[in-house]
Amino acid sequence: MKLPAGLITAIGDARKILVLTGAGMSAESGVPTFRDAQSGLWAKFRPEDLATPEAFMDHPQTVWDWYAERRENVASVSPHAGHFALVEMERHFESLCLVTQNVDGLHQRAGSHEVIELHGNIMRTICSKTGKTIDNSWIQSHPGRPPASPHHRKGLARPGVVWFGESLPEYAMKRALVKIQECDLCFSIGTSTLVHPAASLPFVALDAGAVVIEVNPVRTSLSAMAHFSLQATAADALTTISAELADSS
Ligand code: OAD
Secondary structure, three states: OOOOOOOHHHHOOOOOOEEEHHHHHHHHHOOHHHHHHOOHHHHHHOOOHHHHHHHHHHOHHHHHHHHHOOOOHHHHOOOHHHHHHHHHHHHHHOOEEEEEEEOOOOOHHOOOOOEEOOOOOEEEEEOOOOOOOHHHHHHHHHOOOOOOOOOOOEEEEEEEOOOOOOOOOHHHHHHHHHHHHOOOOEEEOOOOOOOOHHHHHHHHHHOOOOEEEEEEOOOOOOOOOEEEEEEEOOHHHHHHHHHHHHHOO
C-alpha cells in the first residue's frame, strides 16, 4: 500500500507509542470480529445470550460450550505478519505499549513485550464467585460443563473474559490510562471504536496532544478526527509501516 505523505516522519519523530487493538487486528489470523456485517460474531449470535453474567447464570452450559468453541479456534490460529511487524517496530522507540481488547493472546504469542489486556484472556478460566484463576488441569480432571470451582462451594468455572455489564480489570485500565497520557503517538487498529471505555482511549490521546493514526478498512467515529486514517487491513498497513520505518532509520 502507499502511505500518506508525512506518516513515516510523524512515526519516526515519536518516542512513546501506544497501540490500541481490536478484533480487526486478529481477523487476518482467522479469528472472527464482532460487528462486521456478514462474518462478525454478533451478526450470528446475540451478545446478551452469551456474553453477560446473567446469560451465564441462566444457561451456564450454553455459554461454556460457546466459549470452548472459540477457545479451540484461538488455539488453532497463529499471529500474522501485522502482529510480527508490531514486534519489529518496538526497537525504533523508547517504549511501545499494546493495549488490546482482544482476548486471544496473539500479541504475546508474536513476541510483543508490553501487552495490557483490557477484556481478559479466553485461555484463562476463573471462578465465577471469586475471580481466582482455575488451573487447566482442574478443568480437565473435573466433569461438568462448566465444572465446579475449586475456590468457592457455589462457584463455577467460567471464561476469564470481561462480559457486558462487568467492569474492566481495574489495574489494566489504570495502566492503559497512564500509558495513553504519556504517549506521543497512538495507533488505533482494527476496532469499531464503539465499546467504552476502550473506545475512548484514542480520543484521550488526541486531547493530550498525541498524533493519532487509525488503521481500519472501514471508517469509524475516530476517522475524521485522527491525524492519519489508513483504510487498509492491519497486516497490509503494519508491514508497510514497519518496512518503511526500517528503511528510514
Ligand atoms: P468490532 O467487531 O466491533 O470491530 C472490528 C473492527 O475491525 C471493524 O471496525 C472492522 O472494520 C475492522 N476490521 C475488520 N477486518 C480488519 C482487518 N483485517 N484489519 C483491520 N481492521 C479490520 O471489534 P472491537 O472493536 O474489538 O468485547 O469490539 C470491541 C469489543 O466489543 C470486543 O472486545 C468485545 C466486543 O463485544 C467484549 O466481549 C467485552
